[in-house]
Amino acid sequence: MAESVGDHILRRLREWGVEQVFGYPGDGINGIIAAFGRAGDRPRFIQARHEEMAAFEAVGYAKFSGRVGVCTATSGPGAIHLLNGLYDAKLDHVPVVAIVGQTERSAMGGAYQQEVDLQALFKDVASDYLVEVNVPEQLPNALDRAIRTALTRRAPTALIIPSDLQTEDHTPPAHAFKQVPSSPPGLVAPRLVPDEAEVLRAAEVLNAGQRVAILVGQGARGAAAEVEQVADILGAGVAKALLGKDVLSDDLPFVTGAIGLLGTRPSYELMRDCDTLLIVGSNFPYSQFLPEFGKARAVHIDIDGAMIGMRYPTEVNLVGDARTSLQALLPLLSGPTDRAWREKIEENVARWWRTMERQAMLDAKPVNPMRIVWELSERLPLNAIVAADSGSVANWYARHLRIRGDVRASLSGTLATMGPAVPYAIGAKFAHPDRPAIALTGDGAMQMNGMAELLTVARYAGRWSDPRLVVCVLHNNDLNQVTWELRAMGGAPKFEESQTLPEVSYADFARGVGLEGITVTSPEELGPAWDRALAADRPAVLDVHCDPEVPPIPPHASFEQAESVVQAVLKGDPDAVHLVVQGAKTKLQEMLPGRRT
Known part of the structure; x- marks a missing residue:
């Protein structure tokens, strides 16, 4: 029996190590649903009660696994329902791939039932990669690129696949003009190393500080040990953006907790009184909770150059992986001999937790x-x-x-x-x-x-x-x-x-x-x-x-x-x-x- 486009999609997902697809069925994806049956439910189809919930489940899976989350929905209303969950992925930088159905190609443009302009609908939320697959030869390249882009750019991507195409025989791309092949699934994220001269400049700024504050976000999650070492050397306190709440243990006496409207008094005072700020892997947007402009010298580390230095007037920006960047910085750092700043932070944190217990x-x-x-x-x-x-x-x-x-x-x-x-x-x-x-x-x-x-x-x-x-x-x-x-x-x-x-x-x-x-x-x-x-x-x-x-x-x-x-x-x-x-x-x-x- 020939392999259909739907069969090929599931086979390629298995080759990528995808173990489940969160979704809700509908006739716009009948060809893919039938392929799940033939594949022995590999990957598993996880039926949510609503397409928005399927998207959220894919986001939760991706957030807590570090792997790509995959969701699927039918054409028209099903695709529309995915949007809120996909925007959640976009704004929190989470790798999710949406596979959505579309009306049959012969009916497109005919004001047919459940026909929605999905390319216009998904243009913003899946701006990093969005493609409508109209011939079998577009696969597997389109699916591979959707997954690689989601993982590399930590963003939602989307494939639109018309319902009639899903049941056609899969034909791989040929070695021919205007046909595009793909390579076997797999992606190892590179360790981006910051510029050496900029690392030296960053160390000079941090070493000159007497009251150093560190702000970490979710981008610092793989660098918890290095953040702790830097904080110890510099005698710094560490505040956490909301998405970075689980980066460091709250049992560490210098961790001041959340920052911002939902934040703690020690974090507020840390930012108010510091003379130097190190931001690691955070795009915390509320600048009013950071030091007053011009009051603190600042260094920002982030893997994404497009997001760096945009919340505070930073003096040095290091574009690189958080762990690699901090490892490069550590041998160059020398903290203040006076530890009064650190002692004050720890006293404030201990007092705050006692206050929180009394309030509770x-x-x-x-x-x-x-x-x-x-x-x-x-x-x-x-x-x-x-x-x-x-x-x-x-x-x-x-x-x-x-x-x-x-x-x-x-x-x-x-x-x-x-x-x-x-x-x-x-x-x-x-x-x-x-x-x-x-x-x-x-x-x-x-x-x-x-x-x-x-x-x-x-x-x-x-x-x-x-x-x-x-x-x-x-x-x-x-x-x-x-x-x-x-x-x-x-x-x-x-x-x-x-x-x-x-x-x-x-x-x-x-x-x-x-x-x-x-x-x-x-x-x-x-x-x-x-x-x-x-x-x-x-x-x-x-x-x-x-x-x-x-x-x-x-x-x-x-x-x-x-x-x-x-x-x-x-x-x-x-x-x-x-x-x-x-x-x-x-x-x-x-x-x-x-x-x-």
């Missing part, structure tokens, strides 16, 4: 949301993978989750879209079926798409050698982050018609689809509930009823923001008194570090 343990109605993440940190398996959603949960994840051991963690960092935590965790389980995965999500995201994706969890849990996938829902019946943004940025009270969510039991829903379901309605139940979920023999949903009026106050909140919240209260916020009490109690823990209020 404050009474609330019924459970303090900060305590949810704090109690997880106390029990977090050292090989766990944590995915967090957007919303107020991202605040507690950023400030209260302590990274230790080999823990990996991520969220939608730049797009900050709702809904990726559960599909990220599913992707993580296919990347590492022997490791526990934890999704931290709000009830808004859970109602948006997480509940449906619990069906995907239940369906595939038997394939994971470690069955633990814990979905923790911060159940407060409020679209909480937007509620606080209304108050803090606009001085507007909570508008209940847009912000209040319908009541539902997530634990009951979980039990209904065969998962463990645990409900928590008091703080005393929280620790034992985490223990139970992390010891379960199946995936679990932890449904924690928590207080929506615990404010995600930045440690550097401006007077204007505080004034806006007061205005919201005066304008008749529905729970004004409780809001003010919780805010005052929370902020007081920073002001009186020796007491619990």
